[in-house]
Amino acid sequence: MGGRGDTREAIARIAGVEAAGSLTYQTVEAEHAGRKLRLYVIGFEPTRPGGPPDLVAGRHIARSHYEMVADQASGLTLGARLRLGRSDFTVVGLTRNQVASGGDPATFITLLDAQKLQFDLAPPAARVQIARGGGGASRDTINAVVARLQSGTAPDTVAEAVRRWKHLSAITQDGQESILTQSLVDRARRQIGLFTSLLLIVSAVIIALIIYTMTMEKLKQIATLKLIGAPDRTIIGMIVQQALALGLIGFTIGATLIFNIKDYFPRRVVLEPDNVLALAGIVLVVCLLSSGLGVRAALKVDPATALGG
Amino acid sequence: MAVAPRESDATAAEKPRAPTQQSAPLVQAVAISKHFGEGETRVDALREVSIDVNPGEVVALLGPSGSGKTTLLNVIGCILDPSAGSLSLDGELVIENGRWLRGNLRQLRLEKIGFIFQFHNLIPFLDATDNVALVRQLAGADAAASRARAIELLDYLEVGHRRASMPAKLSGGEAQRVAIARALANRPRIILADEPTAALDSKRASIVMDLLRKVALEQQAAIIAVTHDDKIFDRFDRIYNLRDGRLDAVEAMPGIGGRRTGL
Numbered sequence: 295m296g297g298r299g300d301t302r303e304a305i306a307r308i309a310g311v312e313a314a315g316s317l318t319y320q321t322v323e324a325e326h327a328g329r330k331l332r333l334y335v336i337g338f339e340p341t342r343p344g345g346p347p348d349l350v351a352g353r354h355i356a357r358s359h360y361e362m363v364a365d366q367a368s369g370l371t372l373g374a375r376l377r378l379g380r381s382d383f384t385v386v387g388l389t390r391n392q393v394a395s396g397g398d399p400a401t402f403i404t405l406l407d408a409q410k411l412q413f414d415l416a417p418p419a420a421r422v423q424i425a426r427g428g429g430g431a432s433r434d435t436i437n438a439v440v441a442r443l444q445s446g447t448a449p450d451t452v453a454e455a456v457r458r459w460k461h462l463s464a465i466t467q468d469g470q471e472s473i474l475t476q477s478l479v480d481r482a483r484r485q486i487g488l489f490t491s492l493l494l495i496v497s498a499v500i501i502a503l504i505i506y507t508m509t510m511e512k513l514k515q516i517a518t519l520k521l522i523g524a525p526d527r528t529i530i531g532m533i534v535q536q537a538l539a540l541g542l543i544g545f546t547i548g549a550t551l552i553f554n555i556k557d558y559f560p561r562r563v564v565l566e567p568d569n570v571l572a573l574a575g576i577v578l579v580v581c582l583l584s585s586g587l588g589v590r591a592a593l594k595v596d597p598a599t600a601l602g603g
Numbered sequence: 604m605a606v607a608p609r610e611s612d613a614t615a616a617e618k619p620r621a622p623t624q625q626s627a628p629l630v631q632a633v634a635i636s637k638h639f640g641e642g643e644t645r646v647d648a649l650r651e652v653s654i655d656v657n658p659g660e661v662v663a664l665l666g667p668s669g670s671g672k673t674t675l676l677n678v679i680g681c682i683l684d685p686s687a688g689s690l691s692l693d694g695e696l697v698i699e700n701g702r703w704l705r706g707n708l709r710q711l712r713l714e715k716i717g718f719i720f721q722f723h724n725l726i727p728f729l730d731a732t733d734n735v736a737l738v739r740q741l742a743g744a745d746a747a748a749s750r751a752r753a754i755e756l757l758d759y760l761e762v763g764h765r766r767a768s769m770p771a772k773l774s775g776g777e778a779q780r781v782a783i784a785r786a787l788a789n790r791p792r793i794i795l796a797d798e799p800t801a802a803l804d805s806k807r808a809s810i811v812m813d814l815l816r817k818v819a820l821e822q823q824a825a826i827i828a829v830t831h832d833d834k835i836f837d838r839f840d841r842i843y844n845l846r847d848g849r850l851d852a853v854e855a856m857p858g859i860g861g862r863r864t865g866l
Contacts, residue, residue, distance in 0.1 A: 518724040521682060522785070523713030523741050597682045600724060601673060601797040 301462070302342075305439045308455050310447035315342030316436040318408040321398060322415065326376050331368060333401045334394035335378065337408020337436075344440040346402045352387035359407055363387035367560070368399035379414030381407065395478040397560030409434065482561070494580055497544070501584035505537050509588035513595055520597035533588045534581075541581035545574055628655040628691070629792050629825035630679060635688035636701075637674050637848075648674040650848045651688070656825040658792065661816055663836065664829045666845035672829045673797070675845065679827065680716055680795050681708045692716070693792050713742050717786030719815075719828075721798035723778040725770035731757060731781045732766045738788035749788075756784035760814055776807035783814055787822065794818065796828035805834055812838040 306314040318337035323330055338344040340355050346363045352372045355361045362383040364370040374385045383403060392400040403411070412435070443452055449466035456464035465473070509516070516529055549570060556563045637649040649671045656662050664672040677683035679690065681697065690698035692715050697705055705711050712718075725734045735753035740746060757763040762780040770778055779799065786794055799815065800808035812835050819826050828839070836842060837856055844852040 514724060515726055518718075518720065519726070520709070521680070521712065521718055522738055523709050525709060525741075528741065598677050600718070600720060601676060601680070601682075 301436065301460075302339075302439050304460055305441050305456065305462075308441075308452060308459075310443050310452045310455075311441045312444045313343055314439050314441040315339045315344040316405055317344045317438045317440055318405060318412065318435070319437050320408070320412060320415070321394070321396075322378055322411065324376055324378055326370065326374065329369075331370075331376070332398050333364075333368060334396075334398040335408060335411065336400055336402050337405040337411075338402055339405045343442040346387065346389050346392065346400075348389075349387040350390045352385070354387055355402065355404060356386070358404055360384060361386045361403070363389060363402040365389045365392040365399040365401065367391075367393055367557075368401065370401075378403075379411045381410070381414075383407070391562060393560070393562050395474060397562070399560075405436070409436075494576060497577075498580045498584045501537060501540055501544075501581060502587045504540065505533060505585050505588035506591060508536060509533060509591045513591075514600060516592050516595045517597050517600035520595060521600040526593060529592050530589050533592055534585050537581040537585035537588070538578070541577045545577045549573075628657050629693050630654065630656040630827065631691040632675070632679060633689045635675065635678055635690065635698075636686045637671075637678060637683065638686050647848050649678070649685070652845070652848070652850045653688075654827075654843055654850070654853075656793075656827055658823040658825060659819050660840045661812075661819045661826040661828070661838070663839040663842045664827060664845060665831070665836075665842050666851070669847075670845040671848040672845050674848075676795055676797060676827065676829050679793075680718065681711050713738075713789060715791050715793055717789070717791040717794045717824075719779070719782050719786050719794060719796035719799045721801045723770070723775075723782040723802075725773075725778055725781060725785070727770050730767050730769050731762070731773065731784075734770065734781060735784045735788050738785055742789050752788060753784065756787055757781065760784050774807075775803050776810055779803060779807070779811050780814060783811070783818065787818060790822070792822070792824050794824055794826040796826060796830075798830055798832070799828055800830065800832050800835055808832060808835055809838075 302314045302316045305311060316339055318335075320335050320337075322333050322335045324333060325331070336344070338346075345354065349363065350366065352363070355363060360381055360383050362376065362385050364374075364385050364387075366388050370376065370385045370388075372385055372388060376383050376385065389400070389402075394400060441452070443449060449468070453464035453466050453469070456462050519529060552563075552565065556565070632652065632654050634651040634653055635649055636647070636651055638645055638647045640646055652671070652675055654662070654675075664675060666672045674683065678685045678688075678698075679692075681692075684703070685698060685701050687701040688698065689696065689700065692711075695715075697703065697711060725731075726737065729737060732750055732753045735756055736746070736749035739749035739752050744752070754763065754766055757766050757780075760780045760783055762777050762784070765773055765777050765781070768777075770781070773781065779802075783799075786796075794815070796815070800811050803811060815826050815828070816838065818824055830836075839856050842852075842854040842856060843850060844854060
C-alpha cells in the first residue's frame with residue numbers, strides 16, 4: 295500500500311471514521327545483551343490509532359525518532375538500548391501480552407523510523423535503486439491503515455465503503471479476529487491438540503503399565519483379600535483409586551507447571567477454566583481406561599494362591 | 604516326634620459318615636474327593652477324606668508335598684470345588700455330593716471362617732488396627748464399631764500396644780498375632796491356618812500356638828492347621844496324616860490336647 299498520507303486521509307474521510315493511522319509490520323532480528331532477539335516491529339503514527347495499548351511501565355513514545363515501546367516478553371527493560379538496522383532505539387515503555395501470532399514479542403516505533411528500518415534492511419541492490427530514486431520504489435510505504443470508528447457506526451458498512459470506493463481490502467475487528475482464530479490459531483490449536491492426544495495416549499499406556507505392574511506386585515494381597523471375603527467391587531475400587539490417584543497427581547503437577555511456566559514460552563497460551571475442566575475429565579477417563587488391564591489381572595487372581603508359601 | 608500310622612484310626616476316619624445337624628463337630632468333612640484333569644492326565648488330589656473337628660480343638664494336617672493337605676484346606680475353606688463328598692461348617696451343610704448348597708462362597712467365608720497365613724499376609728498400607736477392622740467392614744459393620752472390635756482383639760492377643768504400627772514395623776510374631784486377630788474379627792468358629800509358625804523361630808512359634816489354643820478354648824473355635832513344624836506337633840489335639848490324597852493316619856496327641864480330650 296503506497297502513500298501513507300494519501301491512503302490514510304482517504305480512509306479518514308469516509309463517513310463514520312473518527313480517526314485513521316498508518317501502520318507497518320516487519321519481523322526483525324536484533325542482538326541484545328549477547329543474545330538474538332526476534333521482534334515483531336510495528337511502525338505507527340503517534341497520536342493516531344494503531345499504537346501500543348496500555349503500558350505496564352514507562353511512557354508512550356514522545357519523540358519522532360529512536361524511541362521504542364517493547365513487550366515484556368522480549369526481555370527488554372526500560373532504558374535498554376537496541377540497535378535496529380542502522381539506528382539505536384531506547385525502550386521508553388513496556389507492554390504485556392502483545393505478541394504476534396507466531397509468538398514474537400511486539401515492539402512499537404514511529405512510522406518514520408519503521409519505514410527507514412524497512413529501507414535499511416532491504417537488500418543492498420534494492421537500497422541503491424531506492425536511494426537513486428529509481429525502480430519506482432519509495433520509502434513511504436505502509437502495510438495497513440487502522441481506523442477508529444465513530445460510536446454507532448457499523449464496521450461492516452465502513453468496510454464495504456472502503457472496498458467499493460477505495461478499491462482496498464478492508465477487514466473489521468471481528469473479521470480480523472475470525473481470520474486469526476480460524477486460520478492461524480486454529481491450525482496451532484489443532485497441532486497442539488494432536489500433540490496433546492498423542493501425549494494422552496502415551497500417558498494412558500504408561501498408567502496402564504504402572505497399574506498393571508503394581509497389581510502384579512500385589513497379587514498375594516489381592517488373593518488374601520478375596521480369600522477373607524472381599525467382594526470384587528472392593529478390589530476393583532482399590533485399583534481404580536490407584537489409577538485415579540496417579541492421574542490426579544499427574545494432572546496437578548501438569549496444571550501447576552502449565553500455569554507457572556506458560557508465560558516463559560513465546561506463544562501466548564490461554565487456558566480457560568472450561569479447558570482445564572475438560573482436560574481433567576479426559577485425564578479421568580484415561581485413568582479409568584488404563585486401570586482396565588490391572589482390574590482384569592486382579593479379577594483373575596485365585597484366592598487359593600494366598601495359601602501356601 | 605514321630606507320627607506313626609495307626610490302622611484303626613485311619614480306617615475310622617476314612618469311613619464315610621453323613622453329616623447331620625445334630626453333629627457336634629464344627630467341621631465335618633465326609634468322603635471328600637478331588638481330582639484334577641481327566642483320563643491319562645487325571646490326578647486324584649483327595650480320595651474320600653473325612654475329618655471331624657470339634658469346638659475347642661486344634662488339629663493339624665500333615666503330609667509330604669503333594670499329599671493333598673492344601674487341597675483339603677482349600678475345600679474346607681470354600682475356595683475349591685470338591686469332586687465328591689459332603690461338608691458341614693458350624694452346623695450348616697454347605698457341600699452335598701460334591702455340590703455347593705450356597706451360591707455366595709465369599710459371604711460364606713466371611714461369616715464362618717477365619718484364615719491365618721504362613722507370612723501373615725497383612726495389607727502393607729494399613730496399620731494393625733485397620734488390617735483387623737477391614738474384615739469387620741467387609742462384613743458390613745461400620746468403621747467405628749470395626750475399629751473398636753479390632754482394638755479389643757489386638758488387646759486380647761497382647762499386641763494392643765502395636766495397634767497403630769504398620770505391618771513392616773511389626774516383628775514376625777507380632778505380625779502373626781495381628782493376623783490371628785484379623786482371622787477372629789468376624790467371630791468365626793472355624794479357623795484355617797496355613798503353616799502359621801513356619802516363618803517364626805521356636806519361641807515365637809510356641810507363643811503363636813499358645814494363642815491359637817487360647818482362641819480355640821475361649822472362643823470354642825475349631826482350628827485346622829497345615830504344618831510341617833515338628834516342634835509344635837505336641838500342641839495339637841490330633842494330627843491328620845495325608846499321603847497321596849488319602850488319610851493315612853489320625854494321631855491323637857498325648858500332649859495338651861490329648862490329655863484334655865482324653866484321647
